[in-house]
Amino acid sequence: MKSIFTRVALTLPVVWVVVSLVFLLIHIVPGDPVEQMLGEGATAADLSTLRHQYELDKPLLVQYLHYWRGVLHGDLGSSIRLHDTVLHLIATRYPYTIELTIAALVLGLLIAVPAGVTAALHRSRWQDQTIGVVSLSGLSFPAFALGPILILVFSIGLGWLPVSGAGSSNTLAGFFTDGWQYLVLPAFAMGVSLAAILTRMVRTAMLEELHRDYIRTARAKGLSERAVIYRHALPNALVPIVTVVGLQFGTLLAGAIVTETIFSWPGLGRLVVTAISGRDYALVQGALLTIGLTYVLVNLLTDLTYRLVNPRMRS
Amino acid sequence: MPRLLIPRISCLVLLCFGVLAITSCHRQRSDRGTVVFLIESSPTSLDPRVGTDAQSEHIDELLFDGLVERDASFRVKPGLADSWEQPDPLTVIFHLHPNVHFSDGRPLTSRDVLWTIRSMRDGTVITAKGASYASVASMAAPDPLTVVLHLKEPDNFLLTNLSAGAMGIVPYGSGRDFWRHPIGSGPFRFVSQEIDKEVIVERNPQSWNTEGNGNIERVRFAVVPEPVTRALELRKGSADLESNSLTPDMLPELAREKDLAIDSKAGTQVQYLAFNTVDPVLRDARVRQAIACAIDIPLILKTLQAGRAQPTVSLLPATHWAWTGDVDRYDFDPSRAERLLEEAGYPRKAGGVRLHLTLKTSTDEGTRQLAATLQQQLAAVGIDLDIRSYEAATYIQDLNRGSFQIYALRWVGGNEQPDIFAYAFSSARIPPKGANRGRYRNPELDALLADASSSTDQERRRKDYVQVQQILARDLPAFNLWYKDSIVVHNRRISGISVSPSGSFDFLRSAHVQM
Numbered sequence: 001m002k003s004i005f006t007r008v009a010l011t012l013p014v015v016w017v018v019v020s021l022v023f024l025l026i027h028i029v030p031g032d033p034v035e036q037m038l039g040e041g042a043t044a045a046d047l048s049t050l051r052h053q054y055e056l057d058k059p060l061l062v063q064y065l066h067y068w069r070g071v072l073h074g075d076l077g078s079s080i081r082l083h084d085t086v087l088h089l090i091a092t093r094y095p096y097t098i099e100l101t102i103a104a105l106v107l108g109l110l111i112a113v114p115a116g117v118t119a120a121l122h123r124s125r126w127q128d129q130t131i132g133v134v135s136l137s138g139l140s141f142p143a144f145a146l147g148p149i150l151i152l153v154f155s156i157g158l159g160w161l162p163v164s165g166a167g168s169s170n171t172l173a174g175f176f177t178d179g180w181q182y183l184v185l186p187a188f189a190m191g192v193s194l195a196a197i198l199t200r201m202v203r204t205a206m207l208e209e210l211h212r213d214y215i216r217t218a219r220a221k222g223l224s225e226r227a228v229i230y231r232h233a234l235p236n237a238l239v240p241i242v243t244v245v246g247l248q249f250g251t252l253l254a255g256a257i258v259t260e261t262i263f264s265w266p267g268l269g270r271l272v273v274t275a276i277s278g279r280d281y282a283l284v285q286g287a288l289l290t291i292g293l294t295y296v297l298v299n300l301l302t303d304l305t306y307r308l309v310n311p312r313m314r315s
Numbered sequence: 316m317p318r319l320l321i322p323r324i325s326c327l328v329l330l331c332f333g334v335l336a337i338t339s340c341h342r343q344r345s346d347r348g349t350v351v352f353l354i355e356s357s358p359t360s361l362d363p364r365v366g367t368d369a370q371s372e373h374i375d376e377l378l379f380d381g382l383v384e385r386d387a388s389f390r391v392k393p394g395l396a397d398s399w400e401q402p403d404p405l406t407v408i409f410h411l412h413p414n415v416h417f418s419d420g421r422p423l424t425s426r427d428v429l430w431t432i433r434s435m436r437d438g439t440v441i442t443a444k445g446a447s448y449a450s451v452a453s454m455a456a457p458d459p460l461t462v463v464l465h466l467k468e469p470d471n472f473l474l475t476n477l478s479a480g481a482m483g484i485v486p487y488g489s490g491r492d493f494w495r496h497p498i499g500s501g502p503f504r505f506v507s508q509e510i511d512k513e514v515i516v517e518r519n520p521q522s523w524n525t526e527g528n529g530n531i532e533r534v535r536f537a538v539v540p541e542p543v544t545r546a547l548e549l550r551k552g553s554a555d556l557e558s559n560s561l562t563p564d565m566l567p568e569l570a571r572e573k574d575l576a577i578d579s580k581a582g583t584q585v586q587y588l589a590f591n592t593v594d595p596v597l598r599d600a601r602v603r604q605a606i607a608c609a610i611d612i613p614l615i616l617k618t619l620q621a622g623r624a625q626p627t628v629s630l631l632p633a634t635h636w637a638w639t640g641d642v643d644r645y646d647f648d649p650s651r652a653e654r655l656l657e658e659a660g661y662p663r664k665a666g667g668v669r670l671h672l673t674l675k676t677s678t679d680e681g682t683r684q685l686a687a688t689l690q691q692q693l694a695a696v697g698i699d700l701d702i703r704s705y706e707a708a709t710y711i712q713d714l715n716r717g718s719f720q721i722y723a724l725r726w727v728g729g730n731e732q733p734d735i736f737a738y739a740f741s742s743a744r745i746p747p748k749g750a751n752r753g754r755y756r757n758p759e760l761d762a763l764l765a766d767a768s769s770s771t772d773q774e775r776r777r778k779d780y781v782q783v784q785q786i787l788a789r790d791l792p793a794f795n796l797w798y799k800d801s802i803v804v805h806n807r808r809i810s811g812i813s814v815s816p817s818g819s820f821d822f823l824r825s826a827h828v829q830m
Contacts, residue, residue, distance in 0.1 A: 156547060
C-alpha cells in the first residue's frame, strides 16, 4: 500500500510539470484568444473588457497562480470560445472518450489474446504466419486510413452500422438500443493497432512460458493440455501484457483525436483540437490536466492489477 | 491438440457482436420527419448578439428575426419592422409588425429591440457586434410598436447591421447565459444542443412570418467535422443535406448517386490574394499586376474548383447595387507579366529566376492546393514562390502584424456590403483597427470612402464605390480570384431548396421533405 502511495506521489509532479509547460507554451505561441473570439471588428474597449473578465490582462505569473488556486478549489475556469465552464465541458465530453478508449481496449484484447495464444501454439505453421501477416497489416494501417474504409465496407456497402455520430441518447438504455452500433467502427479503428501490438506480445510471452521447466513438470504430472495452457502458461504470460495495456491506454487516449474526428465522435480530443486553434487557454489546460490525471489513475490501476496477477509481487 | 477455450470464447463474443450488427441492420432513418443537416462544427454561441462564426449566424437566422432583411441586390427590405423612416440623417424610426411573439409566447415589442441593442453596448454581453451600433447615441420606445434611434453621425450601414443574419431580436432581460436556451421569433425554435454533437430545432408555431410554406418540422444539425465522413453520410442516406461544406472534388462523385441532388448558385464568398504594399518588392504595383497576369484562373476553376466557382473583378457580389465590372482586368497573359517584371527592374537571372517571394496560407487543404498551383504558374514567369502554411491563429496574427509578402484568404459574408472597402483598404483601418493588412495607403481612395460613408444620396454613393473599385483594380493591393459557388448537396426527398448566395440556411423555411 505504501508503495502505491509513493507511486502516486511520484506521478503527480509529472502532471504538474505537464500542465505548467502547457500553460507556458500556449501563452507564448502566437494568437490572441480575445481577438480570436471577438473577431477583427472588435473595438479596443471590447477587447480590453474581455481580457479583464478572463484575467488575461494580468501578468503571466499571476495568471498561473490564479489558475492553480482555481484548480485546487475545483474551478478550471471558463471557456472563452464556448462560454461555458471548463468543468462542465469536460464532464460532458470526457465520458465519450473514455467509452471509446475502453471499447477499443476490450476489442483489442478480445482479438489479441486468442490470436497470440493460437500463434504461439502453432509456431511456424500457417496459423502463426497468417496471424503474423494480419497483425503487421493492423500495425501498418493508421486510423485515418482505416476509418473511411471501415465506413465504406460496413456502413455503405453492407449497411450494418451507422457512418458516424454517437447515437441519439447518452443514457445506458440509449447505449443498448442504438448507441453501441455507433461505437463499433471507431472502437475497431482504434483497437486494431492495439490488437496487432498485443498479439505479438502475447505470442512471444506464451512461447517463453511454454518452454519453461514448470510447464514441462505440469505436463509430466499428467495435467491436460488445456490446464497447462490456461491455468499455468497464460496467466504468467499475461503478467508483462498488463503493463503494456496500461501504457497503451495512454496511447489510445492520444489517438482518439483522429478517430473522434473521422467518426464525428463528440469526445474530448475534438474539443482540445478546436480549443487549441481558438487559443482557448482554460479549456486546453483543463483538458490536459484531466488527461494527465487519467494517466496517473491508469498507472495506479496497472500497478494494482500487476500485483494481482503476479504472485511474486503479492508476496 | 488442446481445446482452445479462450480463443473460442473470444471468437464467440466477436461473432455475437457481428450477428447483432447484421440482424439489427442499422436503420436508414430513425425519424423521417426530422431532416438531418450536416455542419462542420458546433456553433460557438446561439445568442445572436454574440455568435459570429458561420454556423452560429446561419442557425440564428432560423431562430431569430432582424428588424430588416436584405434582398438579392443586398438592399434592405422589411423584416420585423414593417416600415421605417428617416426624418433627418440622425434619426431613424422603425414601425414594428404587430402581434409578433417569441417562441415561448411572450409578445415582441420595442422594449425587446432596445434591450437587444443596449445589452450589446453596456457590457451585459461582451461581443464584437456591439461596435456595429457605435453610431447610436440614444434610443427610445414611445409605444410598443415604435423604435426611435438617435444617431451621433449619419450611418449608412446601420440598417444592414440591423438585418437578419447580422442581428436578431432577443427578449428583454436576456443575459449572458441566453445561449443555453435561446428564444426568438424566427420560423424555427430551439430544442436542444450538445456541443460537438448536434443542435436540434423545430418549426415555431408562434412564427408571424408566413413567407415560405415548407413542411420541415424538425431539423437536427449534426456536427460532422470530416468532409469525407459528411460525403459518406449523404451517400448512405443517413443525412439529408449539407451546405458548402464539401470539397469540390467530391461533388462529381456525389452527383452520380441517384438519391442525391446538387443545387448551386453563384456565391458571395471571394477567394483572393493580398499583397504587402510596404514590402520592398511588392510596393511596386507592376509586380503585383505581373503576378495577377501570370495566374491562369480559368484553368484553376476548371481543375481545383471543379467548375464550381466564377471569376470575379470586385470584392462585391456581382448582383450588388454598388458593383461594377468597368475596371482594369488581368486576364492570363504570361508575356504581359514578363514585360511588367522587366519594367519593374526584375530581369531573369541564372536559372531563369527573376525574384523570390513568399506566400503564406492557412493549413486549409484547398488553399494549400491553390498555393502549389500558383507556385508552378508563377515559376513560368520567373517568380520563385516559397509556400508557408500556418495554423489559423498564428496565420491571422502574422497577417495582422504585416509579417507576410503575399497571403491567400477568403472573404465570407463581410464583402456583402460596401463598407468592406473601408475595412480592408482604408489607411485608417490598418490592424488592429481593421483588416488593411497589406498597409495600403491612398488618399484619393480614403476621400471617396469618406464621401460614400457620409452621403445619404444612394446614386452618389454608388458612383463613389464604382471609383473605389476602379482604383483598387488599378493599384491591386489585393487580387480577387473567384466567387465560390454556394452549393447544397441534398437527398432527393428534400425539395424546393432555394440556395442562398451567402450560404444561409434560410431555404429550410420553404423546403419540403417527403416523409
